[in-house]
Amino acid sequence: MNSPYKSSKHSTYFDVYDKLFSPYIGKDITFVEIGVLGGGSLFMWREFFGPQARIIGVELNPDAKRWEQEGFEIFIGSQSDPDFLEKIVREVGDIDIVLDDGGHTYEQQIITTECLLPHIKDGGMLVVEDTHTSYMEGFGLRNRSFIKYAMNMVDRINHRFARLTPNAAEKRAWGISFFESFVVFDVNRKATSVVSAPTENNGEDLHAKDFRHADNQTYETLLKTSKGLSALKAVPGMRAVAKLVRATVSLPSNMKRARKLKEYF
Structure with a gap:
């Protein structure tokens, strides 16, 4: 509400923002928002994270370059263009947080995730919002929606378990969280490199009978x-x-x- 320029957000988003982004307040981070529209959200994020944060906007509308006068870095181009996204990474370096609030088509969301996820710092995240479009018409082929893409990645993450197919498993994302209209990819390469194996302590073994299949x-x-x-x-x-x-x-x-x-x- 304090932003000097217009920003449109859904009322359910703010609790999610608080949960995800509060640990980064006052930190020296690189935050990239894809889709800045009227520019108001850029000011919101600068106020939220603090002056140490590097706030970068990505927009298709070239008029967004005006926000560079306010101290923001602005890149003009299509988020569905892998070459453009790679250009951003080359100039910006690795990123702490990407917030995809762009065009919301499945192609844009999937390509953005595929191209930028490898460039998220450990401990960082890639956040795709407005994922309710996966259940709506006009954003792409529904059988190739972003939510279906994310669920396929959930399957690949779970295949890191040693008794499944760890060699073919997803290792770019440590985990995925789902909120209303949000999909969040957490990055922790050290954690994803751990090989799952049975681990026991040295406590006394009472040789308890295993009842796990008693009702099966x-x-x-x-x-x-x-x-x-x-x-x-x-x-x-x-x-x-x-x-x-x-x-x-x-x-x-x-x-x-x-x-x-x-x-x-």
């Missing part, structure tokens, strides 16, 4: 079935048969549990 009838049935089929594994072609048998045995139970969970999807 499918698992227990499969366990018994697998034991019964184990002697046949050496027979050529029987591995495929064993797999089919296990799938057939588990089908009724799986269907029952799927129906039970349906209301949550």
Whole structure:
């Protein structure tokens, strides 16, 4: 409200801003906002972060160059152009926070994330807002929406787990957070380089019985079935048969549990 120039934000955004950005107040950071429109948000961010922050605006409208007179750095170009984004990185260097409030098309959001995520400093973040456009018409092919892109990345992040496919996993983002109309990519390369492995302390072992599968009838049935089929594994072609048998045995139970969970999807 104190900004001298117009800025339009949704009322639900301010609590998210506070949660995400408060730890950076008073810090010597590089903050890039894509999409500055009337310029009011640039003044908001300078007031919020403090005079130590380097505030950079990215805009398609060349008139935004006027804000350089107010001490902001302004880049004019399309966020869907990888060459333009690379030019920004070459001139600016690594970035602490990127806030994508640009054109909100899936192409713009995805290309911006792909191009700038590798240039976020450790401990920094890339924040894409107005992601509600993934559920609206006019912003791209809905089956290639930004939210679908982000969910695919969630899958790849979880594949860092050692028993899955860590070599093909996502390692540019440590984690992803979802808020209403926001997707946040946290960067911590040291954490993403840690190889997951069982870790135990030296506490007394009481040899407690593992009950994790006590309520999973499918698992227990499969366990018994697998034991019964184990002697046949050496027979050529029987591995495929064993797999089919296990799938057939588990089908009724799986269907029952799927129906039970349906209301949550």
